[in-house]
């Protein structure tokens with residue numbers, strides 16, 4: 001790292017420790033923090049003036065780097081530039097965990113994938129089609145990089161935590177700050193043996209009961225459909241299909257809040273003219289029997305089918 005080591009006379013063990021920590025720092029933020037610590041514990045006498053000057057110069061250099069990074073990510077529309085849509089999920093994980101690969105499979109994005117670390121340096125947005133609607137999916141730069149976007153993660157509805165082992169999950173949990181729902185995504189499952197998978201599964205089921213988890217591979221496509229389902233479920237919305245009399249149900253469901261009623265569906269598909277509805281029949285989870293006749297106030301459930309007869 002080119003840092004000339006000058007051990008000052010009378011340096012305390014505290015200083016020695018701070019210096020060691022500084023050399024272990026991975027990110028620029030960490031370096032800044034640890035340089036400040038070194039400065040605070042450096043001996044304050046004539047013979048260490050040179051050292052203190054050197055430390056201050058180095059600190060300024062790193063602070064300048066952070067400023068430039070911030071400006072750069074702003075000008076690229078990163079951080080503050082993301083407009084949050086109704087259903088937003090973020091992809092987080094350490095570098096090379098497969099965030100860009102997953103984003104590209106699930107959405108229209110074309111993020112750069114690479115074998116080298118820290119390839120993604122600004123948050124990348126993709127849209128994932130789901131039913132008749134779209135989910136906003138965002139790759140956040142690696143958690144172990146200087147570009148990690150805390151703000152977007154904090155406000156997202158759902159967080160996909162990409163890991164390959166439990167140790168990574170523990171580390172991420174200690175850094176992650178969010179109000180969103182968490183889904184654990186075990187990536188590169190094609191590289192795991194069946195016994196390895198079973199072991200991970202057992203640990204997650206016993207120690208991480210409150211989280212949903214799924215094994216995925218961007219190579220074999222294992223778990224991709226299951227993950228889409230879990231992402232949608234995490235937003236706590238319902239899907240309702242509509243149909244016309246004597247016809248098949250529509251292919252694309254309408255997305256609604258839980259407990260939405262028939263009137264809301266009618267308003268949506270009849271463009272505000274729910275008074276045109278003469279009769280409504282329903283099939284599916286909220287019906288007592290297939291084809292039950294219901295009123296406009298009837299509350300719907302996920303995967304119901306609604307048929308309107310209009311005047």
Ligand SMILES: Nc1nc2c(ncn2[C@@H]2O[C@H](COP(=O)(O)OP(=O)(O)OP(=O)(O)O)[C@@H](O)[C@H]2O)c(=O)[nH]1
Pocket residue numbers: 093094095096097098099100101102112113114115116117118119120121141142187188189190191216217218219220
């Ligand atoms: N075997 C295997 N390799 C994968 C899979 N997904 C991603 N990779 C590889 O892992 C490496 C990193 O993938 P990326 O998608 O660029 O990872 P990332 O998390 O976006 O990395 P950064 O943006 O640098 O933090 C690449 O070489 C990918 O080809 C997978 O499911 N299986």
Ligand SMILES: [Mg+2]
Pocket residue numbers: 099100101111112113119120139
């Ligand atoms: Mg990436």
